[in-house]
Amino acid sequence: MQHNLARARACAPQAKIWAVVKANGYGHGLERAMRGFAAADGLALVEPDYARRLRELGWRKPILLLEGFFDPDDLAMMQECGVNGAVHCVEQIAMLEAAPLKGRLDLHLKMNTGMNRLGFLPAACAAAYARLRAIPGVGTITLMTHFANAEEAAHPSLTMHEQIRRFRSGADGLDGPRSLANSAGVLRLGEPDLDLASDWVRPGIMLYGGTPGGPPAAAYDLRPTMTLSSAVIGLQDIGAGDVVGYGSHFRASGPTRVGVVACGYADGYPRHAPHGTPVLVDGVRTSLIGRVSMDMMTIDLTGVPGAGVGSVVTLWGAGLPVDEVAQAAGTIGYELLCALAPRVRVVEA
Numbered sequence: 587m588q589h590n591l592a593r594a595r596a597c598a599p600q601a602k603i604w605a606v607v608k609a610n611g612y613g614h615g616l617e618r619a620m621r622g623f624a625a626a627d628g629l630a631l632v633e634p635d636y637a638r639r640l641r642e643l644g645w646r647k648p649i650l651l652l653e654g655f656f657d658p659d660d661l662a663m664m665q666e667c668g669v670n671g672a673v674h675c676v677e678q679i680a681m682l683e684a685a686p687l688k689g690r691l692d693l694h695l696k697m698n699t700g701m702n703r704l705g706f707l708p709a710a711c712a713a714a715y716a717r718l719r720a721i722p723g724v725g726t727i728t729l730m731t732h733f734a735n736a737e738e739a740a741h742p743s744l745t746m747h748e749q750i751r752r753f754r755s756g757a758d759g760l761d762g763p764r765s766l767a768n769s770a771g772v773l774r775l776g777e778p779d780l781d782l783a784s785d786w787v788r789p790g791i792m793l794y795g796g797t798p799g800g801p802p803a804a805a806y807d808l809r810p811t812m813t814l815s816s817a818v819i820g821l822q823d824i825g826a827g828d829v830v831g832y833g834s835h836f837r838a839s840g841p842t843r844v845g846v847v848a849c850g851y852a853d854g855y856p857r858h859a860p861h862g863t864p865v866l867v868d869g870v871r872t873s874l875i876g877r878v879s880m881d882m883m884t885i886d887l888t889g890v891p892g893a894g895v896g897s898v899v900t901l902w903g904a905g906l907p908v909d910e911v912a913q914a915a916g917t918i919g920y921e922l923l924c925a926l927a928p929r930v931r932v933v934e935a
Contacts, residue, residue, distance in 0.1 A: 587614075587618075587619070587622025587623060587793060587794070587811050588622060588623075588624075588625065589809050590792060590793045590794070590795060590808050590809060590811065591603070591605060591622070591623050591625060591626060591789075591793055592625075593792070593806065593807055593808060594772055594787070594789040594792060594793065595625075597772045597773060597775050597776065598767065598772055598775050598784070598787045600783075601767075601784050601785060601786055601787045602627035602628070602785065602786045602787075603626045603627050603628070603786070603787055603788075603789065604626070604627070604628045604629065604630040604648075604650055604765070604786055604787070604788045604789075605619070605623035605626035605628070605629055605630070605789065605793055606629075606630045606631065606652070606788055606789065606790035606793070607619040607620065607623065607629050607630070607631050607636075607640075608630070608631040608632045608633065608636075608652065608790075609924045610636070610924075612790070612791070612793075612794045612920065612923045612924055613812065613854075613923040613924045613925065613926040614794065614811060614812060614923070615932065616636055616639060616640065616643070617643055618934070620640060620643055620645055622793075622811070623793065626647070627647060627648065627786075628647050628648035628649060628650060628670075628786075629645060629647070629648075629649050629650070630649070630650040630651075630652050630788055631649075631650075631651065631652065632651060632652050632653045634651060634655070634656070634660045634663055634664075634669075637649050637651055637663070637664075637667065637669045638663055638667055638669075641667045641668075641669075648668075648670055648692075649667070649668070649669045649670065650669070650670045650671070650672070650694065651664070651669060651670065651671040651672060652672055652788075653672060653674070653704065654671040654672040654673055654674060654678055654694075654696075655671050655678065655681070657681075658681065658685060661681065661682070661685050664691065665687065665688050665689060665691060670691075670692045670693065670694060671691075671693055671694070672693070672694040672695075672696050672704075672730070673693050673694065673695050673696065673714070673718065674696040674698075674704035674705045674706065675704070675706075676714070679714060679717050679718060682718070682721050682724070683717070683721055687721070687722065687723030687724070688723070689723065690723060690724075690725040691723055691724055691725060692724075692725040692726045692727075692728070693718060693724060693725075693726070693727050693728070694727075694728045694729075694730045694765065695711065695714060695715055695718065695727050695728070695729050695730070695762075696730055696731065696732075697711050697729060697730065697731045697752075697753055697756050697757070698731070699731045699732075699748075699749040699750075699752040699753050699756070700734055700744045700748065700749050700752065701731075701732050701733070701734045701749075703732075705731065705732075706756075707756075708752050708753070708755050708756025708757075709756065711729070711756040711757065711760065712756075712759070712760060715727060715729075715760050726762060726763065727760075727761075727762045728762055728763040728764070728765050728785070728786065729753075729756075729757045729760060729762055729763070729764050729765070730764070730765035730766065730786075730788075731749065731752075731753045731766060732768060733746055733749055733766070733767075733768055733770060733771055734749070736767075736768060736770030736771045736774060736798070737770040737797075737798045737799035737800045738799065738800075746771070746774075746780065747779075747780070750766070750780065750781055750782065753766065754781065763785035763786060764783070764784050764785050764786075765784055765785065765786035765787070765788060766782055766784045766787070767782055767784055767787040767788065767789075768787075768788050768789065768790060768798070769789045769790050769791045769792040769793075769797070769798050770797075770798040770799065770800075771787070772787050772789045772792065773792065773797070773800075773806055775787075791919065791920055792806070792808055793811075794810075794811045794812065794923055795808050795809050795810035795811045795812070795907075795908070796808070796810075796907075796908055796909050796919035796920065796923070797909060797919075802907060802909065802910075803907055803909065804907070810902075810903045810904055810907065810908065812902075812903055812908070812923055812926070813900060813902070813903025813904045814849070814853075814854075814855070814900070814901040814902050814903055814926070814930070815898060815899060815900045815901065815903070816847050816848045816849040816898075816899050816901065817847070817848060817895075817896055817897060817898055817899060818845040818846065818847055818867070818885075818887075818893060818894065818895055818896065818897045818899060819846055819847065819848045819882075819895060820845070820846035820895065821843065821844065821845060821846070821887070821894065821895065822843075822844040822846070823841070823842075823843055823844070824838050824841070824842050824844060825838065825840075825841055825842075826838055826839060826840045826841065828842075830844060830875055830876035830884050831875075831876030831877040831879070831884055832876075832877045832879060833877050835861075835876065835877055836861055836875045836876040836877075836884075841888070842875075842886060842888050843886070843887040843888045843891075844875065844876075844884050844885070844886070844887065845867065845884065845885045845886075845887040845893060845897070845899075846882055846883075846884055847865075847882065847883050847884070847885055847899045847901075848881065848882060849881075849882070849883060849899075849901060850878055850879045850880045850881045850882050850883055851878055851879070851880055852880045852881055852927060852929065853881075853926070853927045853929065853930050854922070854925040854926040854927045854930065855878055855883065855901060855922075856878070856915045856917060856921075856922065856925070857877070857878045858878075858915060858916065858917075859874055859878055859911075859914065859915040860874070860914065860915070860916075861873065861874060861875050861876070862874065862914065863911060863914040863915055864906060864910060864911060864914060865885050865899055865900065865901055865906070866899065866900035866905055866906050867885065867887065867890045867893045867897050867898070867899050867900075868890070868892065868893055868897050868898055869900075869905065870889075870890045870893070871906075872885055872886050872887065872889055872890055873885065873886055874886075885899070902922060907919075908922050908923060
């Protein structure tokens with residue numbers, strides 16, 4: 587985590603860093619993420635109760651709620667704990683206008699530049715900004731947006747260049763810091779044709795050793811922060827025509843040595859991962875066969891003759907990028923990391 591944060595810092599040396607720790611630190615645990623990103627300038631997440639928990643754990647630097655507040659109780663917590671919040675709709679502004687703010691509350695005004703999830707359209711930002719500026723107790727107003735396709739230089743529907751243009755248009759004449767780049771944006775900060783100058787950046791997946799798309803994490807010198815591993819607990823030798831697992835979807839084309847691994851979808855491994863999804867057994871690459879069960883999966887040990895009961899199986903992480911496993915399973919690395927189940931025993935390296 588420290589190494590990946592340093593890589594983000596090297597990509598954006600002029601900016602402050604919000605290390606994104608939402609979804610329980612992308613499945614790594616909030617406290618571990620807080621310790622791993624201790625050198626960040628602030629921590630960003632979406633869960634108000636986790637924001638309070640960060641203060642209880644001893645985090646003294648800024649905290650940002652990326653989706654802002656949802657009811658007056660959240661506003662009370664933000665004031666009590668000194669938490670910044672995003673503002674993305676007029677309902678939130680009205681809530682602020684009606685609330686008795688005690689002390690200073692720093693906010694992030696979110697601009698919708700084409701993602702079309704949260705935020706004010708560029709033409710509406712000046713009016714939203716003016717309403718916020720008129721509220722006693724509102725401190726710094728940072729202008730921010732979120733990129734839909736930063737990992738694709740020439741997306742056919744919405745380019746990063748176009749979102750930057752819209753952001754600059756909506757922010758024209760408004761005072762305050764700027765916050766544009768997510769992980770994909772941070773990794774492209776060195777490109778000379780992008781006007782990505784930001785006061786704050788918001789890296790997420792890159793801090794955990796994954797990428798939002800494009801080149802693999804290793805190309806950016808990012809290191810995996812989570813290795814999901816288990817062991818072989820059983821063996822079966824089957825012949826041509828024999829089938830494996832629920833639904834009997836895998837049929838052996840010849841003599842096959844099957845290893846049974848103690849991990850399944852109850853641990854967070856994707857049930858929909860197909861035959862051929864890569865795994866490592868004692869450091870040797872092989873693949874998944876059969877359907878993933880709740881507590882077990884089956885792998886092909888035919889080409890790993892030295893493997894047996896007790897052999898170490900790496901499902902993603904060191905030696906096997908989570909993004910590669912996710913791609914084979916038709917999903918993204920974010921989902922695999924965040925899906926780690928509470929019953930999985932965590933060992934800190």
